[in-house]
Amino acid sequence: MRIGVVTFPGSLDDRDAARAVRIAGGTAVPLWHGDEDLGGVDAVVLPGGFSYGDYLRCGAIARFAPVMREIVRLAGPADGAGGLPVLGICNGFQVLCESHLLPGALVRNDHRHFVCRDQRLRIERADTVWTRQYAAGEEVVIPIKNQEGGFVADERTLDALEGEGRVVARYLEVNPNGSYRDIAGISNAAGTVVGLMPHPEHAVDAGFGPTTDGLRFFFSALEGVLAA
């Protein structure tokens, strides 16, 4: 059960993501942005941070890193049967959208401020590789911290995401960044690729963070790998 965690220049949460994988019982495999080979990992986490300084657009340069070419090849296409499981958190979600593994885009928060808070979410879809340890409709509290976390897409895409049950998590109580339809996370059609703006890897350890609600994202992937 080896889960690769990619480090781009400017990644910030790669160590926390690797730690979450280990706490969940998996083996975290460090992957470098220049790697052309994933070393046979069973799944990949694209962590939060500021890859390539957020230059051009968040995630836009990371998309073309050698390691992403291989991840896109193994995980895609977005509407296909699904391949390599990938969880993109925050900047990782931005990279997944720029890579067209997920639809839509993430833009500057509507209120123009950086947001950092413990965020209540509803897990809308509990049958993705990354959420199968949750119950559909379950509420969790996980930290969120972003400047460019507003999820946007055209109406047709939003309707399709809702209709196909691909909204994985939704903000409750407060919409922290202006995301359309309160969307906090989405998946590809197969439920193997998930992008999430909140940070489950910061809620895996009692005493550090608001809850340990984030841990089951990683348990879910390990269970998925076992089942595969």
Next chain:
Amino acid sequence: MGRVVIDVMPKPEILDPQGKAVAGALARLGFAEFGGARQGKRFELEVEGDVTDDVLERAREAAATLLSNPVIEDVVAVRAAS
């Protein structure tokens, strides 16, 4: 040396918080005649030699592939710098 200029703007239907901030600052500074502002990006690509039709075509390709995200942005101009 030739130069290609590429202009990219946020799509009209996508919220442009930077443009909103600029519009707010303009109003505070007394530029009351400017009711709104949108902020885009200008790229300048350098090429050896003249900007031919082929060069412009390649620049359009680069604009669509890397310089813009079609979900949120439009490439509004690709032209040779004068």
